[in-house]
Amino acid sequence: MIWEIELTLFFLLVLTAVVALETRDLLAAVVALGVFSVFTALLLAVMGAVDVAFTEVVLGAGVTGVLLVAGIARMDRRSVD
Amino acid sequence: MTDPHGSIIVNFIARIMMIPFIILYAFYVLVHGEAGPGGGFQAGAVLAAAVILSRLALGREQRIVSTGGLVILAVAGLLVYALTGVAPMFFGGEYLDYGRLPIPATDGIVFGRVTVRSIGVFAIELGVAMGVMGVLGAMFDYLTGAEWSGSDAG
Numbered sequence: 001m002i003w004e005i006e007l008t009l010f011f012l013l014v015l016t017a018v019v020a021l022e023t024r025d026l027l028a029a030v031v032a033l034g035v036f037s038v039f040t041a042l043l044l045a046v047m048g049a050v051d052v053a054f055t056e057v058v059l060g061a062g063v064t065g066v067l068l069v070a071g072i073a074r075m076d077r078r079s080v081d
Numbered sequence: 082m083t084d085p086h087g088s089i090i091v092n093f094i095a096r097i098m099m100i101p102f103i104i105l106y107a108f109y110v111l112v113h114g115e116a117g118p119g120g121g122f123q124a125g126a127v128l129a130a131a132v133i134l135s136r137l138a139l140g141r142e143q144r145i146v147s148t149g150g151l152v153i154l155a156v157a158g159l160l161v162y163a164l165t166g167v168a169p170m171f172f173g174g175e176y177l178d179y180g181r182l183p184i185p186a187t188d189g190i191v192f193g194r195v196t197v198r199s200i201g202v203f204a205i206e207l208g209v210a211m212g213v214m215g216v217l218g219a220m221f222d223y224l225t226g227a228e229w230s231g232s233d234a235g
Binding site: 050051054055059062063066067070073074 | 130217
């Protein structure tokens with residue numbers, strides 16, 4: 001529990017979340033979401049929840065990203081709003 | 082998306098190096114879940130990663146499990162979980178009361194350090210891993226437009 005590391009991770013977490021929300025390219029948003037998942041996993045590992053961090057990095061950064069890319073492959077890459 | 086990549090390097094790295102290691106690591110996570118981080122769900126997710134990698138890198142012809150196989154695996158996992166849970170209820174226990182599983186044992190110990198309870202826990206973990214692997218792989222197949230029935234099943 002080093003608060004500097006936690007603060008940095010929280011800052012990067014918010015940054016990647018904003019990037020994922022604001023970008024117009026859906027593929028870039030998926031990549032930002034994967035990075036968000038990695039930072040979440042690091043934060044959980046720092047907090048001592050290694051089990052949850054493991055699940056987060058496998059599902060959040062791995063499988064979910066592939067599933068979202070597979071979904072994007074079936075539609076336009078650009079957001080329409 | 083599930084067409085073979087065609088690159089011999091991608092094919093070799095995925096087939097010879099990554100997929101066997103990922104599957105081995107998944108089984109380590111599954112078996113070691115009691116003593117360290119891991120367990121049925123994580124092992125299933127890692128196995129699903131191996132299944133999806135085989136589809137992305139090797140294509141539909143050389144993948145390791147078919148879509149129908151994944152659906153069967155998911156249903157079988159649920160069945161393993163449910164049967165392991167219900168079985169003790171017929172032998173005087175409650176739902177998921179692993180200690181009362183009908184396995185021959187003296188004082189709850191089958192052999193060595195293997196107890197009836199640990200066999201029950203492992204069966205549950207195995208069921209969860211099969212279910213998670215099957216569902217995540219089938220989700221990927223559904224998103225990439227695989228057939229759900231016909232020649233693909235089995």
